[in-house]
Amino acid sequence: MLRGLYKVISPELFTIKKLDASVAVLFAIILMGFVGPTLYPVDPRAVVGPLESPPSDLYPLGTDAYGKDILAQLMSGIRGSLQIGVTAAAIALLIGVMVGLVAGYKGRLTESLLMMATDIVLLLPSILLMILIAAYFKWRDPLLVSIIIGVTSWPWVARAVRSQTLSLKNREFVYLSKMAGYGDLQIVVRDILPNIASYVFMAYVLLMSGAMIAETGLSMIGLGVTQGVTLGSILFWAQVLEAVRRGLWWWFIPPGAVLVALASSLLMLATALDEYFNPRLRGG
Amino acid sequence: MLKLGPIAIYLLRRSLFILSTFISFLLIIFALPRAIPGNPVATLLAQIFQQAQANPDTVKAVYKKFMEEFGLNKPLHEQLYDFLSRLMVGDLGTSIAFYPRKVVDLVASYLPWTLGLLIPATLAAWVLGNLLGAWAAYRRKTAVDNALLPTFLVLSQIPYYWLAMILLYVFAVYAKLFPVAGAYPPTMQPSLSSQFILGVLHHYTLPFLSILIVAIGGWAIGMRVLVIYELRSDYVEYSELLGLDDKKILGYVFKNSVLPQITGLALSFGTIMGGALITELVFSYPGTGYLLFRALSTLDYPLIQGTFIILVSTLLLANFIVDLLYAWIDPRIRVSYVGE
Numbered sequence: 001m002l003r004g005l006y007k008v009i010s011p012e013l014f015t016i017k018k019l020d021a022s023v024a025v026l027f028a029i030i031l032m033g034f035v036g037p038t039l040y041p042v043d044p045r046a047v048v049g050p051l052e053s054p055p056s057d058l059y060p061l062g063t064d065a066y067g068k069d070i071l072a073q074l075m076s077g078i079r080g081s082l083q084i085g086v087t088a089a090a091i092a093l094l095i096g097v098m099v100g101l102v103a104g105y106k107g108r109l110t111e112s113l114l115m116m117a118t119d120i121v122l123l124l125p126s127i128l129l130m131i132l133i134a135a136y137f138k139w140r141d142p143l144l145v146s147i148i149i150g151v152t153s154w155p156w157v158a159r160a161v162r163s164q165t166l167s168l169k170n171r172e173f174v175y176l177s178k179m180a181g182y183g184d185l186q187i188v189v190r191d192i193l194p195n196i197a198s199y200v201f202m203a204y205v206l207l208m209s210g211a212m213i214a215e216t217g218l219s220m221i222g223l224g225v226t227q228g229v230t231l232g233s234i235l236f237w238a239q240v241l242e243a244v245r246r247g248l249w250w251w252f253i254p255p256g257a258v259l260v261a262l263a264s265s266l267l268m269l270a271t272a273l274d275e276y277f278n279p280r281l282r283g284g
Numbered sequence: 285m286l287k288l289g290p291i292a293i294y295l296l297r298r299s300l301f302i303l304s305t306f307i308s309f310l311l312i313i314f315a316l317p318r319a320i321p322g323n324p325v326a327t328l329l330a331q332i333f334q335q336a337q338a339n340p341d342t343v344k345a346v347y348k349k350f351m352e353e354f355g356l357n358k359p360l361h362e363q364l365y366d367f368l369s370r371l372m373v374g375d376l377g378t379s380i381a382f383y384p385r386k387v388v389d390l391v392a393s394y395l396p397w398t399l400g401l402l403i404p405a406t407l408a409a410w411v412l413g414n415l416l417g418a419w420a421a422y423r424r425k426t427a428v429d430n431a432l433l434p435t436f437l438v439l440s441q442i443p444y445y446w447l448a449m450i451l452l453y454v455f456a457v458y459a460k461l462f463p464v465a466g467a468y469p470p471t472m473q474p475s476l477s478s479q480f481i482l483g484v485l486h487h488y489t490l491p492f493l494s495i496l497i498v499a500i501g502g503w504a505i506g507m508r509v510l511v512i513y514e515l516r517s518d519y520v521e522y523s524e525l526l527g528l529d530d531k532k533i534l535g536y537v538f539k540n541s542v543l544p545q546i547t548g549l550a551l552s553f554g555t556i557m558g559g560a561l562i563t564e565l566v567f568s569y570p571g572t573g574y575l576l577f578r579a580l581s582t583l584d585y586p587l588i589q590g591t592f593i594i595l596v597s598t599l600l601l602a603n604f605i606v607d608l609l610y611a612w613i614d615p616r617i618r619v620s621y622v623g624e
Contacts, residue, residue, distance in 0.1 A: 116301075116304070119301065119305075120304065120305045120308050120309075122551070123302075123305050123551070123554070123599075123600070123603065124309055124554070124596065124599075125554030125555055125557060125558050125599070126555075126558075127555065127558030127559070128554065128557070128558055128592065128595065128596070129312075131558075131576075131580075131592075132312070132313070132316065132588070132592055133316065135580055135583075135585075135588055136316055136317055136320045136324045137320070137324075138324070209441065213441070213443055216443055216446075217443065217445075217558065217559070217562055220443075220445055220562045220565065221561070221562055221565070221573075221576070221577055221580060222577060222580055222581055223580065235445075235446070235449075238449075239445075239449070239565065239566065244449045244452050244453050244457060244566065245452075245457055245464050245465070247453070247457055247458070249453055252446075252449050252453075253450070256442075256443070256446035256449070256450075259443070259446070260438065260441055260443075260446070263441035264437055264438045264441040267437055267440070267441055268437055271437065
C-alpha cells in the first residue's frame with residue numbers, strides 16, 4: 001500500500017516538495033528579519049521591561065538579564081547573521097572558484113602548487129583558523145568577521161571546481177574555441193563557467209549555511225562581532241550570563257532554533273538542487 | 285637503487301604532506317600577529333611595560349621574560365629562528381594569565397579531558413552514522429528513508445553547543461538527572477576509585493551525547509549517498525542475478541562504501557574538535573576549550589598560540605593514524621603506488 005503510494009508520487013515531485021519546504025522556511029525567516037521590525041518596532045538594544053521576564057503578551061519571547069526584548073534581538077540577529085552569511089559565502093566562493101578554475105585549467109606546476117595550498121588549508125579545521133585569526137583583532141565589525149570566515153572556508157569549493165574543470169577542459173567545445181583562437185580567459189569565462197554554474201550556485205548556498213554556523217561558533221568563544229546583533233551574539237550572552245543553568249530557556253532556544261532552521265533549509269535547498277542537476281541521484 | 289614498496293611510498297608521501305601542513309601552520313602562527321597592523325602582541329607587551337613602570341620588580345621581570353620570548357625588537361628572520369628552535373625543544377613559552385606556569389604544562393593538564401570526550405564520541409558517531417546511513421540507502425524510497433534523511437539533514441546542521449545547551453537544560457537543570465557543570469564531583473579528589481569513575485561517567489554523559497547525536501547526522505548523509513551509488517554498480521546487479529542473499533550483497537556494498545568514510549574520519553576530527561571546544565564551555569568541562577576561552581578573554585597570546593599548536597599537532601597525528609589504517613585496509617593502495 002505504502003509502496004504503491006510512493007510510486008504514484010514521482011521522485012521528481014518529491015524533490016520539488018523538498019525544494020518548496022526549504023524555500024518556504026527560508027522566506028519566512030528572511031521576512032521575520034526584514035519585515036518583522038516594522039511590525040514589532042522595539043529597539044533590540046534598549047532596556048524595555050523587567051529583567052528575565054518569561055514570554056508573555058507584552059514580551060512575546062521574554063526579556064534577557066538586562067531587560068532587553070528577545071524577539072527584537074532575534075529579528076535583528078537574523079539580519080546580522082544573514083548579512084555575514086551572504087558576504088562570507090561570496091568571499092569564499094570567489095577564492096574557491098578562482099583557485100579551482102586556474103588549477104584545473106592551467107594544470108602542471110600551477111595546479112600542483114594551488115592544490116597543495118588547498119589541501120593544507122583543508123586539513124586545518126576552518127573553525128580553528130578562524131578563532132586564531134579573530135583573536136588578534138580587538139574590534140570586529142560584521143565585514144571583518146565575514147572576511148575571516150570567507151578566507152578560511154573555500155578549500156572544498158576549490159577542489160570540486162578543479163575536478164569539474166578538469167573534466168570539461170578536454171571536451172570538444174573547448175577544443176573548438178581553442179581552434180577559433182580564443183584566449184584562456186575567454187574560454188574559462190564562456191565555456192567552462194556556464195557549465196559549472198549550477199554547481200557554483202549550490203556551493204554558494206552551502207557556504208552560506210556554513211558561514212552562519214561559523215559565526216555562531218566564533219561568537220560563542222567570544223570572538224564574534226563587537227558591534228551589532230547576530231544570532232551568535234545572542235547565544236554568547238545567554239551562555240556567559242548562565243541562561244541555561246538559571247532556566248531561562250526563552251533566551252537560548254530561539255536563536256539556536258532559527259539558526260538550525262536557516263542552515264537546514266539551505267542544506268535541503270542545496271540537496272534538492274543537487275538531485276535536480278544530478279540525475280544519478282534522482283533515478284531509481 | 286633502493287626499491288620501496290607501494291605502501292611505503294604512499295606513507296612517505298602522506299607524511300611529507302602532513303609535515304608540510306604542520307610547517308605551514310607554524311608559519312601562520314608566527315606571521316599572524318606580526319602581519320596585523322599594530323601587532324597585537326606588541327600592544328599587549330606595551331601594556332605590561334606600562335604596568336612595569338608603576339609597579340615593582342615582579343612585573344618588570346614578567347615584561348623582560350615576554351620580551352625575550354617574543355623577541356620583537358630583533359630582525360624578523362632571527363625571531364623566526366628563535367620561535368622554531370624553541371618549538372624544537374618543546375618550549376611553547378610562558379602563560380600570561382597563569383604566570384609563571386609554562387604553556388606546555390597547562391595544555392597538557394587540560395588536553396586529556398578534551399581527547400577523552402572527542403575520540404570516543406567521534407568514533408561512536410562514525411560507526412552509528414555509517415550503519416544508519418547504509419540502512420537509509422538500502423530502504424531508499426520507503427518511509428524509513430523519507431523519515432531518516434530529513435532527520436539527518438537537520439541533525440547535521442545543529443551546532444554541538446546548542447544541542448549541549450538544550451540537553452543541559454532538559455536533563456540537568458529541569459529533570460536534575462545529571463550534574464550541571466564540570467567533569468567530576470567537585471567534592472572528590474581525582475583517583476581511580478570506582479566511586480570517582482562513576483562520578484566522571486555521570487558528568488561525561490551529556491557532553492558525550494551532544495557531540496554524538498550531531499555527528500551521526502553528517503556521517504549518515506555521506507554514507508547514504510555512497511551506498512546509493514554503490515548499489516548501482518555492476519557487481520551488485522550481477523550478484524542479484526546470481527541470486528545471492530541480500531544480506532551478503534549488502535555486506536560487500538558496506539565494505540566498499542565505508543572506505544571513503546575512513547578518509548573523511550581524519551578531516552572530520554578537526555571540525556568536531558572545533559565544535560567540541562565550544563561544547564566544553566557550555567558544560568564548564570575542564571578541557572582545552574575551557575582553557576582556550578580563558579586565554580582568549582585575557583589575550584594570553586602565548587597560551588593561545590600554544591594551545592593551537594598542540595591541538596593541531598594532535599589533529600595531524602590523528603590524520604597520520606588514519607592514513608596508516610587506510611594503507612592497511614584498502615588493497616588499491618598496494619596497486620596504485622608502484623615503486624620505481
